Amino acid sequence: MAAADGTLADLCIVACSEAFRGNGEIIATGVGPIPRLAAGLAKLTHSPELMMTDGEAFLVEQPVPLGPRKYEDRKKAGYLPFSRFFDSAVWTGRRHAMVTPTQIDRYGQINLSQLGGTHQQPKTQMLGVRGFPGNTIYHPNSFFFPSHTTRVFVEKEVDMVSGVGYNPAKRIAGGNFSGVDLRTIVTNLCVLDFGGPDHSIRLVSLHPDVSIDEVLQSTGFPLSTGQTSETPLPTAEQIEIIQKLDPLNIRATVIKDNPPARRG
């Protein structure tokens, strides 16, 4: 029955798509296969008002499938190049991004820049902060992690704070942090949000056959746990839409061994 229930990747796409529900007319940006498919699924099912790009410069009303295609094989409905991305989407707050940082801590602070060492000489140089500082102070953000471990959900603070979280020590007096709005975290084990005391990270649902202990042991900091449910399995209709958006099954490469939604 595993095939009928879909894969864990499908389940995560559906869970991620819920983050975009009811967001209104904003740019839904999913970076990476699962967040991107999630944004497309949201637009094609419960939230048609969402806006999104072709990944380059044009707004599309029909989400562009993943993988190779002809360059002009997209239906352009509008224009949102990087050259006006901050003016139109980020600094106006009209966007919700779902991304995969390298680290996240108990405050929701994220890191994409460097690991270990010093800023002058990092042990591992990664991408740089990219647009994370602006994204996190101006518009909603959610996260997807294909591998929920204590290396990602770190015990202390992240090595370099690239995105704003809810750390009181980082709140400069007089600064306006009203735009900080961290929403949903989906991993290969569970769904989390920031609904604990003082925006701490809270367990919302466990994926089928995952135990609370497994999640707690894979997380470097305490989680708020209370009433948790099971993350819903994808429906046949959702799987069909996902397949159309990802005809080459690129999503199968995201989570190790591409397991079924139910461990079985």
Place this chain on the structure above:
Amino acid sequence: MTLDKRMTTQEMVAGLQDGMTLGIGGWGPRRKPMALVREIMRSNLRDLTVVSYGGADVGMLCAAGKVKKLVFAFVSLDAIPLEPWFRKSREAGQIEVLELDEGMFQWGLKAAAFGLPFLPTRVGLGTDLAELGDLKTVQSPYADREVLIAMPALRLDAALIHVNRSDWRGNVQLFGADTYYDEWFAKAASKTFVSCEQLVDRIEDHYPDDAHANTFERCFVTGVTEIPCGAHPSSMPPLYGPDMKAFKAYADAAREPGDWSAVADIFVASDADAYLSSVGGREAVMNIPLAIY
């Protein structure tokens, strides 16, 4: 007497000096003035402060030891997410950095373009950027009293940009889906050197219908030079895409042999013509498909 800004790439580089702050247009592996970067690689210039939405331009200037300080928000080759030569340089602690958010970066260019010392922004608050970059705050003088980061102007001594077309007077035309922040690099700089795919004498006699593609005005252009395929291996839409084969060879070389001096000749070549033939010639580059994102 006509206005004529034609120069050779050697003359452009001769207009630069050690220690200058140099802005490089484009974005990651897209629309990079790589022929001009390669001309710098052939020169003795050093101690540069490079301001760039970085790709292989940053990687190779770092690898050759020409960079004293880098102002960046990312350095990436897209399909090869981590720029390997930049990474080596950083992990060896060889360069100073000012790390910025992508939006702060263009805000700094705009401050420079407008002759302002800084522009205020909320971006950077709550992250490590302000402390690491020694960025100061300002307080709104109005009733809200909001505290903001004062993003300092990123004043450029010179900017390098690759465009689709120009005429002798520096009337440029930029095509492709996105021209990124090229216009702001031009306006933030004391001098702007432009290479182009196609150079014509009087653009109004040839392409008047494309005047809307003049994204920055010729008063911001110091010199122009025609270098077909001058963005290679980066992309130059709508003409050609990124040369992923060339990027892969460049990235592989960072592991083996891992020494820039051993491979510099391959990735820089003796001049623009020699470089173009070494990568298969004009027709081959023009046939590289555009990137699908």
